[in-house]
Amino acid sequence: MNAAFVILRRELHLALRGSGDSATTVLFFILAAILFPFGVGPEASILARIGAGVIWVVALLAAMLSLERMFLTDYEDGSLELLTLAPLPLELVVLAKIAAHWITTGLPLIVATPLLAILFGLPPQAFPILLLTMLIGTPTLSLLGCIGAALTLGARRGGVLIALLVLPLYIPVLIFGVGAIDAAVTGLPVRPHLLILASLLVVALPLCPWAAAAALRQALD
Amino acid sequence: MGGHAAFIWPALGLTAAVLILMLVATLYSLRSGEAALSRLKATREPRPGRRSPAPDAG
């Protein structure tokens, strides 16, 4: 367990040293979202209606940006091979990397979300639910994305390929994330959506590191 | 076709088109592979004859 924290610290350290990353992700998140008022027009009622969906879709895309580099640098300089030889199970190493990815992308996105919610004029009762869905949903994005990152190691056009593999898997998270917010706005029960969102996370938490570790072993064979 | 012919025939036609296209693509891939294989084998046949004196020459 201690070793997992060492690896988590190493990952965070590396991520923070190249600290531009988190800032770039957040900037992309905000920039891509404010394209929509230009695209669909500044009418407040329309923006409030589509705001939750736009924020979630752009969050999916932003969470995907830094996936490619999740394992790539370690793969290229050979440290990934060392990590597989470590006494720690590869699944835990992968979990540490996922945690680092979430802390450096998912968390900043959540912090930036209220700003976008204000810009889109979302109804106040949607704010806490929006943040809650992001809090439950973004770890699932990191977990699922990790599989895509592991599968495309060493592929030609890896970045585009990750999008092709990961976006279909992201759709359930998007559906129930936005569903919860829409339910909150229209006064319907929010709980079922949140429960499904949480169960997605609970299912992905053991399965994704396992699948990604299997993919990594294949890549290093 | 009960006024819905405009939907039924395209549906059947599209199905047939995709099914036939898959068959043609598969057969084409099989034929091109077999052609490449027989070409390779043809160029390989004379090689043992050519290669056996090579060690003496080198």
Added chain:
Amino acid sequence: MANLHRFANPNRFLRFSRVILPWLAGITALLFIVGLYYALFASPADYQQGETVRIMYVHVPAAWISMFGYSVMAGASATALIWRHPLADITARAAAPIGAGFTLITLATGSLWGKPMWGTWWVWDARLTSVLILFFLYLGHIALSRAFDDPTRGAKAAAVLALVGFVNVPIIKFSVDWWNVLHQPASVSRLAAPAIDPSMLRPLLIMALAFTFYFLTLLLLQIRAELTHRKVRALQLAQASAQ
């Protein structure tokens, strides 16, 4: 496993496929002739759907095969990963484009049925969305398995993806029962008392068999094509290293 390993030898598999292919092709043709006759001429119009029920005779079988094809792909992928069976890799790779084709048929014919019946080409309900995801999973599998310079690496990565994506198959199957959606629930699966008249069940089942045999025929042909291309690549490598 003993039976499976009998076909591990590609040459033995090729001999087996040469014997069985004419039979598969013949049965497929026969089933299509009989099935189309029943589907187009010898079956009544539905009292609700009218003549558009005839689209169902290609739509439903295609949907079944698109899920069956994915199951074949996932099963072959698991076999390839666990037992490193050489033909399993090739089977998974060969099944992907065929499955994608059947999924495309499912989506297109469903759309052509939905326009006159629901009044719209497309609705975003759970069944349609999960089949669309299936289509993208097939495309992702095809792209991933061809994205590596080393084909065995591509096959392994694609195998992991096929297994991850298998989650989607039960979701498609049960989406109409779990969520109250526009798409009607299955009417054939209740074998004891199918909610469908025999006069319509007959063309449906014959067409489903025809589609299944067509899938198997295509799969065998595609596996043979893959094996041939692999042999060509091996020979080219051997020649290049001999020079």
